[in-house]
Amino acid sequence: MVNPPIVMTNAGIDALYSFQALDEHGDYRDIALTGERPLTIYLDKREIVTLMTMGAQPELLTLGYLRNQGLVAEIEDVIAVQVDWGVEAVAVTTRQQVSNIDAKLAKRTVTSGCGQGTMFGDVMASLAQLSVTCPSFSSDVIYQVLSGLQDYNQMYKTAGAVHGCALCSMDGKVDIFVEDVGRHNAVDAISGWMWLEKVSGKNKVFYTTGRLTSEMVIKVAQMAVPLLLSRSGATEMGLQIAQQTGIGLVARAKGKHFLVFNGFEYFLK
């Protein structure tokens, strides 16, 4: 945990709405809908961005977003993270005013999370510094992680329209599981948690229900997690970035099946 502690709200909300839809026969069916609301981030009173979020972990999402965009360098710089849903905003106060924020905000890369995510700055240029060492892993490791996750994914099972991400140990213990309407929010919230709790990515496994596009793999590399597991597929650029950074990439992991996309030499069959 960061010291001195950060002043933080605990404003996570239960984002499930009940609703009656009509099925194909014209009969009413009880449906659970995932909530989605805007959250505007203010960094030292400067408006940064509006994220659309389910709202379960707004403080962690904010911290992870600022970390992953390189807008705050050290967690110790953060004094307070205060969410106020009444004005749909979160105010972040830091010890030193961010000096080069305009330069960082000037260059936007809209990436393919949904086709159009946002990454500021020259993240792509700094890939070489993100190399990790993939640990050896067997199919048992993969099955343990998938098994440990079975009790999670609640919102997905109930309401759908969300993505889930988790940070796990190699033995399948789940450190944190986050769902959000977008998979990038879920990743950012986990990154925020690791930053706050000073948890290293070493020997961890990152799990996502979402597709392994370039930005997803970059974010996991930024967290220094050496093994990345997805229920979905990967793009060719996602694979390239895994190859460049050394991340073990396992896709289409579901039930007893999976495909190793990168890290063949670390896979013990």
Place this chain on the structure above:
Amino acid sequence: MVNPPIVMTNAGIDALYSFQALDEHGDYRDIALTGERPLTIYLDKREIVTLMTMGAQPELLTLGYLRNQGLVAEIEDVIAVQVDWGVEAVAVTTRQQVSNIDAKLAKRTVTSGCGQGTMFGDVMASLAQLSVTCPSFSSDVIYQVLSGLQDYNQMYKTAGAVHGCALCSMDGKVDIFVEDVGRHNAVDAISGWMWLEKVSGKNKVFYTTGRLTSEMVIKVAQMAVPLLLSRSGATEMGLQIAQQTGIGLVARAKGKHFLVFNGFEYFLK
């Protein structure tokens, strides 16, 4: 078709890569991977954004992006759209230099396509002007559209890691089908096609494999398409926007099943 015609490249690329992965038994398996590459949009020599795209419809994607972000008002303003993959860029030339582009770029909303898409300007504020009239529709209409789409979704079936979107007639005829690594790109490309071909959204059905978050429903409202069909679920805010704009919303449409989320009074069982 717009007149005078726009000078356009035809730089769509085949974005399928073959690759050998290891399956859970340690055996090699031939895999097709979807390509993903950056495309930086320059509008009258001003850098706007970098999109990550599969690259199948770069010109339509560019037009639709500029339209949906409100950065170019009329298709007749566009003189040329020229893609050069060698420099991963597309140059758009317009008749009149965009005067208020800085103001439009200043306000970013990062939306929940992937959790963090991007919408410029005050799109949210102009929702009231986007109201449409939903046509009557029966389960036969839904089944016809789903049936008409069966031959598409090729990249998804082959390589995964993509989303597909389509514009269809009520009788199931597919006007255009676009796949991309992100669902927002696929929507934007269809919007670009409608703009270029001067096709109205009236009596059309929009289909997407992706989730119906707020931004998706807004984009379909911007295209004035009155009926929106998704293979996936919806968020509560996606539903709210459909209710505000009058869009008929049909979710979880797959095989013989679907759920009507909005437009109950237009659904003929």
